[in-house]
Amino acid sequence: MNADPPPPDDQLDQALASILTARKYRSMHPGLVRDIAAAELAKGRTLKEAVKAAKSQLHQSAAAYVRRNLDYDDALRQLQTTVTAANRGPGSDPSTDPTVRTLLRQLMSAHASTHERLPILDTLHPQLFQRLPPVRSVLDIACGLHPLSRPWMPLPPDVPYFSYDIYSDQIDFLNHFFDAMGYAGAAQQCNVLDRMSTPPADVAFLLKTLPCLEQIETGAGQRLLHQIDAPILIVSFPNHTLAGRKQGMAQHYTANFLSQIKKAGWQADSLSYPSELVYIVQKN
Numbered sequence: 001m002n003a004d005p006p007p008p009d010d011q012l013d014q015a016l017a018s019i020l021t022a023r024k025y026r027s028m029h030p031g032l033v034r035d036i037a038a039a040e041l042a043k044g045r046t047l048k049e050a051v052k053a054a055k056s057q058l059h060q061s062a063a064a065y066v067r068r069n070l071d072y073d074d075a076l077r078q079l080q081t082t083v084t085a086a087n088r089g090p091g092s093d094p095s096t097d098p099t100v101r102t103l104l105r106q107l108m109s110a111h112a113s114t115h116e117r118l119p120i121l122d123t124l125h126p127q128l129f130q131r132l133p134p135v136r137s138v139l140d141i142a143c144g145l146h147p148l149s150r151p152w153m154p155l156p157p158d159v160p161y162f163s164y165d166i167y168s169d170q171i172d173f174l175n176h177f178f179d180a181m182g183y184a185g186a187a188q189q190c191n192v193l194d195r196m197s198t199p200p201a202d203v204a205f206l207l208k209t210l211p212c213l214e215q216i217e218t219g220a221g222q223r224l225l226h227q228i229d230a231p232i233l234i235v236s237f238p239n240h241t242l243a244g245r246k247q248g249m250a251q252h253y254t255a256n257f258l259s260q261i262k263k264a265g266w267q268a269d270s271l272s273y274p275s276e277l278v279y280i281v282q283k284n
């Protein structure tokens with residue numbers, strides 16, 4: 001006699017275990033992996049099909065952006081050595097030290113979003129912050145390795161910078177980075193689709209993030225824009241896909257985004273770069 005199929009919870013546990021075993025997914029936020037696997041099983045898929053579909057979803061919204069797996073222990077050793085040397089130099093400011101900046105550029109090239117931002121790193125943040133009132137606190141939602149560009153932001157080191165993403169190893173590294181550089185702030189592993197509570201801040205970055213979140217949950221972007229407790233949101237959209245195709249994607253996402261801004265009665269100003277369209281949104 002055939003055994004009864006396992007109850008759904010068992011299937012979900014098996015799906016979760018199977019996904020988190022793979023190197024590519026093992027440091028992802030287990031709650032997000034579980035939610036995605038549960039949604040796939042709820043469509044009536046078999047365990048195998050649900051695992052495959054969940055992996056594909058997690059790939060598209062996060063793993064596809066990993067260009068190179070960083071050895072975070074090695075990266076931290078290099079960072080600490082470089083910062084220690086910079087602190088011995090004249091003026092001793094690791095944020096402006098060329099060797100520290102070169103290392104941070106190398107590290108940022110491991111993630112597709114920061115990699116394609118490297119050519120505009122020297123101009124983006126000065127141009128952006130010039131348009132903002134004094135900034136006393138920052139949120140970085142679905143941050144990837146963007147916090148590593150903190151030295152390019154014209155902000156004193158004691159301005160707190162709170163960043164959030166799903167990878168535990170990346171988050172640990174970012175916390176060590178803040179410590180090593182003497183920056184206030186912290187990184188936290190979280191699924192930003194949960195009803196997360198972030199501290200209030202003057203500015204929140206949502207760089208190239210809304211399309212990834214919309215892939216997981218339709219309407220998530222709009223909900224997040226309202227939920228984040230910051231009067232100014234810096235929201236950007238990529239001008240092309242990861243594969244380099246234009247496909248009118250910026251137009252598609254920005255049209256939807258701008259209609260949400262209009263509906264909310266907010267103001268938006270923009271900065272355009274070859275790789276990225278950046279909006280500065282003033283919530284009223």
Ligand SMILES: C[S@@+](CC[C@H](N)C(=O)[O-])C[C@H]1O[C@@H](n2cnc3c(N)ncnc32)[C@H](O)[C@@H]1O
Pocket residue numbers: 032061062063065113114141142143144145146164165166167190191192193206207208209212213
């Ligand atoms: C296109 S990348 C943008 C990274 C960064 N904001 C930047 O522009 O450099 C999207 C990021 O969203 C993160 N992500 C995807 N789903 C998420 C979720 N549910 N909660 C938190 N972060 C998420 C991914 O891990 C990835 O780092």
